[in-house]
Amino acid sequence: QVQLVESGGGLVQPGGSLTLSCAASGFTFSSSTMTWYRQAPGKEREWVANINSVGNIKNYIDYVKGRFTISRDNAKNTVYLQMNMLKPEDTAVYYCRSSRSASWGQGTRVTVSS
DSSP, X not given: OOEEEEEOOEEEOTTOOEEEEEEEESSOGGGOOEEEEEEOTXXXXXXXXXXXXXXXXXXXXXXXXXXXXXXXXXXXXXXXXXXOSOOGGGOEEEEEEETTOOOOOOOEEEEEXX
């Protein structure tokens, strides 16, 4: 079955960086668009960034443009989210999802605080 395992979250100071990873299995990763979402405390889950199957088309929500970079390694069935210049407003649980499944992983928590 589809498995998505997010990792790399943690506590970071404002202005810091983190790289999230999502290891996928149970579907054809190399033909899937992959999307990162996040859910902040008390808010609905929102789309953050996505990347097409070959990695040459990337889209970002306006709020993270220029700070976050999505990438993928199809040989490792893994999608990444490099997050720079983090702000307290980026505090959330981050999830990845495949275009080929409705499944969610457990998420990885990012806390931006001094």
